[in-house]
Amino acid sequence: MDLAALKTQLKNFVQSMFEEGVLDNQFSQIQALQDSTNPNFVEEVITLFCNDAERIINEINRNLGYQNVDFSNLDSYVHQLKGSSSSIGANRLKLACANLRQASDERNKEGCLQAVQLITCEYCLLRRKFQALLHLERSIVELETNQK
Amino acid sequence: MGMAIDRDDTQFHVLAVDDSLIDRKLIERLLKTSSFQVTAVDSGSKALEFLGLNNNDADDDEEDEQRDSNTESVSSDEDQDHQDLGLGVNLIITDYCMPGMTGYDLLKKIKKSSSFKDIPVVIMSSENIPSRISRCLEDGAEEFLLKPVQLSDVNKLRPHLMKGRSKDIDSSHKTTSTRLITSGN
Numbered sequence: 218m219d220l221a222a223l224k225t226q227l228k229n230f231v232q233s234m235f236e237e238g239v240l241d242n243q244f245s246q247i248q249a250l251q252d253s254t255n256p257n258f259v260e261e262v263i264t265l266f267c268n269d270a271e272r273i274i275n276e277i278n279r280n281l282g283y284q285n286v287d288f289s290n291l292d293s294y295v296h297q298l299k300g301s302s303s304s305i306g307a308n309r310l311k312l313a314c315a316n317l318r319q320a321s322d323e324r325n326k327e328g329c330l331q332a333v334q335l336i337t338c339e340y341c342l343l344r345r346k347f348q349a350l351l352h353l354e355r356s357i358v359e360l361e362t363n364q365k
Numbered sequence: 366m367g368m369a370i371d372r373d374d375t376q377f378h379v380l381a382v383d384d385s386l387i388d389r390k391l392i393e394r395l396l397k398t399s400s401f402q403v404t405a406v407d408s409g410s411k412a413l414e415f416l417g418l419n420n421n422d423a424d425d426d427e428e429d430e431q432r433d434s435n436t437e438s439v440s441s442d443e444d445q446d447h448q449d450l451g452l453g454v455n456l457i458i459t460d461y462c463m464p465g466m467t468g469y470d471l472l473k474k475i476k477k478s479s480s481f482k483d484i485p486v487v488i489m490s491s492e493n494i495p496s497r498i499s500r501c502l503e504d505g506a507e508e509f510l511l512k513p514v515q516l517s518d519v520n521k522l523r524p525h526l527m528k529g530r531s532k533d534i535d536s537s538h539k540t541t542s543t544r545l546i547t548s549g550n
Contacts, residue, residue: 243513250394250516258394265387296462300491301387304513 220360227353234346237309244306260354263347266305270340273298277317277333281326291321291329298336310339377526381405382412382459382471383489388512392458392489395519401526409459409466413474416454416481454484455526458510461490461497469501476505485525489514 218226231248234240251258273294280291299314301307313336320328379401383389389405396403406412413419457475459468466474468488476482488501491512498509507525510518 246513246515247391250391250398255394262387262390265390269386293464296491297385300385300512303491304385304387304391306513 218356220357220364223353223357223360227350227357230346230350230353234350239307239309239343239346241306241308243303247306256358260351262305263351266301266307267344267347269301270298270310273301274333274337274340277336281329281333286324286326286329288321288324292318295321307339307343310336310343313339376400376402377455378402378404378453379522379526380412380415380454380457382407382409382457382463382468384408384460384463388460388489392514395514395516396458398516399519399523401519404454409463409468409471409474412457412459412471416475416478418474418478418481454481456485456487456522458487458489458522460512461488461501462492469497469504472501472504472506485528487522487525 231240231244234244235242247262248259277291277294277298280286280294295314295317299311299318302311302314313332317329317332317336320332379396381389381392381396381403383392383405384407386407389407393403393405404415406415457471459471461468468490472486472488475484475486482505485507486505487508487510488506489510489512490497493511501509508521510521
C-alpha cells in the first residue's frame with residue numbers, strides 16, 4: 218500500500234473512532250502536538266496511557282476483592298483513570314469511569330463490580346483500536362523513512 | 366535530579382506540577398510547543414524542593430528570620446540563593462488534586478514565601494467546581510484552567526509570565542507589564 222493510501226486509512230480509522238464515541242476531540246489535540254521534533258508523541262502518550270490504565274484497573278479489581286472495600290481508596294483510583302481517559306480523549310472509557318464513581322459514592326459494591334466490568338470492556342476495545350492505530354502509524358513512518 | 370539548565374534570559378521557565386504521568390507529558394509538550402522552558406515534577410513537595418524551599422521554610426517565614434539573625438548570612442542573600450536554586454522560575458502551573466500536598470496547599474505555601482510569593486501560580490483541575498475555582502483565585506492563583514488543558518489555554522499564560530519576568534528585572538530597567546485580571550472563565 219502506498220503512503221497516501223496508508224495515511225488515508227489512518228485518518229479514516231481515527232475518524233471512525235470519533236464517530237463511535239471511542240475517542241473525542243482531545244485525541245486530535247494530541248495528534249496535533251506530534252511533529253518532526255516529536256515524531257513519536259502519539260505513540261508515547263498511548264503507551265503511557267495503556268500502562269497506567271492497566272495498573273489502575275488492576276488496583277481497582279484488587280480493592281474490590283476485599284470483603285470490606287476501601288471506597289475512598291477506590292475513589293482515588295477512579296479519579297486517576299477518569300483523568301487519564303479525559304487527557305487522551307478516551308471518551309467512552311471516561312464515561313464508564315463516571316459509572317464507577319457513582320457506584321463508589323453510593324458505597325455499592327455490587328454496582329462497582331458491574332461498573333468495573335464495563336470499564337474493562339471499554340478499555341480492551343480501546344486498546345485493540347490503539348494497537349491498530351499504532352500499527353498504521355508505524356507503517357507510515359517506515360514508508361516515509363524508506364522514501365528519504 | 367541532576368540537570369544542566371541553560372539559563373536563557375529570553376525564554377520563560379515554567380515549573381509544572383502534576384502527579385499524573387500522562388498529564389505531565391502533555392503539559393510539558395504544550396509548554397515546549399509554546400517555546401517555554403519546562404521543569405516537570407510529580408508533587409508539591411518536589412516543587413518546593415526544586416525552588417529550594419523545604420516545607421519548613423515555606424511554612425514559617427518568622428522562623429526563617431529568627432534563624433537569619435543568628436547566622437552570618439543576611440536574609441537577602443538567602444533569598445537570592447532561593448531564587449538561584451529556583452533557576453529563575455517565571456510561572457508555576459499545578460494540578461489541584463494531588464496526593465499529600467494539593468495544588469491549593471502548594472499555592473498557599475508559595476504565597477507565604479518571601480522569596481517566591483511573586484511568582485504567578487496557575488491551577489489546573491479536571492473538576493469544574495465554582496467554589497474551588499473562586500477560592501484559588503481569591504488566594505492568589507492567576508488563572509484556573511480546566512483539564513484537559515489546550516494549547517489556547519497555554520497561550521493565555523503569556524501575560525502572567527511577562528508579569529513574573531518583570532519582577533526579575535533590575536528596578537532601573539523595570540518595564541510596565543500588562544496586568545490581566547481574570548475571573549476564572
